[in-house]
Amino acid sequence: MSVNIIFISVGFIVYFVSSFFASFEIDPFYRLYYIFTWYSYIFIVDGIIYSIKRNSLIISRTSEFFYMLFVSFGWWFLFEIFNIFLKNWSYVMLPYDNSLRYFGYIFAYATVLPAIFETSELIETIGIFKKIKTKNFKTNPIKFDNIIWAGILSTLFVLIIPKYLFPFIWFFPLLITEPLNLKLGTRSFIREISGGNMEKVLNISLAGLICGLLWEFWNFKSGAKWVYHLPFLNEPKLFEMPVYGYIGFVFFALECYSFYNLLSYFKKGISWEEDTQTPIFKETKKYFYLIIIVSVILISILSINLIDKFTVKTFTAF
Secondary structure, three states, X not given: OOHHHHHHHHHHHHHHHHHHHHHOOOOOOOOOXXXXXXXXXXXXXXXXXXXHHOOOHHXXXXXXXXXHHHHHHHHXXXXXXXXXXXXXXXXXXXXXXXXXXXXXXXXXXXOHHHHHXXXXXXXXXXXXXXXXXXXXXXXXXXXXXXXXXXXHHHHHHHHHOHHHHHHHHHOOOXXXXXXXXXXXXXXXXXXXXXXXXXXXXXXXXXXXXXXXXHHHHHHHHOOOEEEEOOOOOOOOEEXXXXXXXXXXXXXXXXXXXXXXXXXXXXXXXXXXXXXXXXXXOOOEOOOHHXXXXXXXXXXXXXXXXXXXXXXXXXXXXX
16 A cells, blocks of 8 residues: 555544544543644645645655654744733643643644645645736845835834734734845745746645634634634634634745745755755755754743743643
């Protein structure tokens, strides 16, 4: 049996078994339902992609996948630090046991980037937006310096005045990463759009919306979950998320893609996509992986302590 069929088969088995036991509130499936479902989904989608084009992230670019898992939980831990200022969500019914809770944080957050990128690659493989083109236009990377500074200041303002500006945390970081990608020569939405290609933007946007719906649905069904308490726009809700909040998932997905492209500059321009496996720069920047490892570890330690102290509202014995 080929690997892609194993991925699909095992993924569906794990998904249905965990869903069955979770429906009866049987642990660990109930409390950790979110983790079971997301890893099932990621491997199912990867298997489907490979079945269609004989190339996929996990099967064909395995080392990139493991690197992505590591970057992913560090990336989301950063947003958990942002949430200390925003106070937009909190966690309930998390395991009281530290080791199990920390395992939950890391393994759940590690799925963020793979979920979005696998979904985007599936959309691209199917070719939903393949024929959508726009007119070309010229860009001047030098003129984007002011936008970078505007992005930095705007993001800081969101953290200083979160009551009114909190929705923009899902947009303003793009003002930092996108101009940098354009200047450094890595992939960017600005370059794609200026070349008349809207497909990439639409693929990632739709992936963000799909993942947002699944995040909220599987969170709603999970024993350990997050709940929202926004300053406004709290109603109506779809699952735990206010309906207007789903717009944020689109911009968050764009942020994820842009941020990951920025990191690719430091490793020869190689990223997660099939057509980015040929280096476009001469060498990996010195100490890049060491800096990534240290940064992710420090951000994770800081974030975990802050989450436990400020974001988790209730614990459970399991």
